[in-house]
Amino acid sequence: DTAVSQTPKYLVTQMGNDKSIKCEQNLGHDTMYWYKQDSKKFLKIMFSYNNKELIINETVPNRFSPKSPDKAHLNLHINSLELGDSAVYFCASSQRDRGTEAFFGQGTRLTVV
Amino acid sequence: GENVEQHPSTLSVQEGDSAVIKCTYSDSASNYFPWYKQELGKRPQLIIDIRSNVGEKKDQRIAVTLNKTAKHFSLHITETQPEDSAVYFCAATRAGNQFYFGTGTSLTVIP
Numbered sequence: 001d002t003a004v005s006q007t008p009k010y011l012v013t014q015m016g017n018d019k020s021i022k023c024e025q026n027l028g029h030d031t032m033y034w035y036k037q038d039s040k041k042f043l044k045i046m047f048s049y050n051n052k053e054l055i056i057n058e059t060v061p062n063r064f065s066p067k068s069p070d071k072a073h074l075n076l077h078i079n080s081l082e083l084g085d086s087a088v089y090f091c092a093s094s095q096r097d098r099g100t101e102a103f104f105g106q107g108t109r110l111t112v113v
Numbered sequence: 114g115e116n117v118e119q120h121p122s123t124l125s126v127q128e129g130d131s132a133v134i135k136c137t138y139s140d141s142a143s144n145y146f147p148w149y150k151q152e153l154g155k156r157p158q159l160i161i162d163i164r165s166n167v168g169e170k171k172d173q174r175i176a177v178t179l180n181k182t183a184k185h186f187s188l189h190i191t192e193t194q195p196e197d198s199a200v201y202f203c204a205a206t207r208a209g210n211q212f213y214f215g216t217g218t219s220l221t222v223i224p
Contacts, residue, residue, distance in 0.1 A: 031211075033211065033212070041151075041200050041217045041219065042214075042216050042217060043157070043202060043214045043217070045211065045212070045213075045214075048211040055211065090156065090157070092212075094212065096208070096209060096210070096211070097208055097209060098208055099144065099145045099206055099207050099208035099209070099210070100145070101147050101159045101162060102147075102159075102204075102212050103159075104156040104157050104158070105156060106155075106156050107155075107156055
C-alpha cells in the first residue's frame, strides 16, 4: 500500500490555466504538507495543515490554495499559472503531535508553457 | 521559527572514501533530526534519524551525530558507493512543529 500518493505525476499546462494536484495519505497522520522543489533542489514549504490549523508560508502567492476535504486528503489548487510555477511539488504527511518522520508522495512535475 | 543550515551544497568523493554533511539549527527546543536521501527523479526518503536524548546513531555505513550544546548534527557515510550518489537533506523539528529542511547536499560518488 502506498503511504502518501499524489496525482498526477506529470502535468503540462499553459500559462493562465487553473490546475489541481491531489494528495492522499493512509497513515492516519494528523498533518499534511505541500512542498515546492525547484531546479536548485531546495524543499520550500508552502503549507502545513491539520484539522485545527493552516499555516501558510508568507512567501506563497495567494494563487495557491490548499483544500482539505478530510483528514486524509490535502489537494493543491493553483490559479492563473505562471512560468515560474514550473517545479516539482511534493505532498507529505507526519504525526506532528509526536514529532516523527515525514513521508513524501512521489511528486508532481508541473511544467507551465 | 527554526532555521536549518546545511553544508556543503555539493560534495564529490571517490568510491570507498567517507562523506560528511553538516547541519546547524537555531531552535534549542527542536528534538528530532531526520536525514532524507533523494535520488534523481524520486521522492525524499528517510535514511536515518536521531532524537535529542542520543548523541550518535549508526546503521551500517551511515551514522548521525548530534551536539545539542552547539546545535549541530552531521551525517557520516563510510565506504561510499556509486549508489550513494543523491541529494541529502537534513531537517529539524519537535512535537507540534512543522519540518524545517536544510538546503540539501548533492553528493556524487566517483567510481
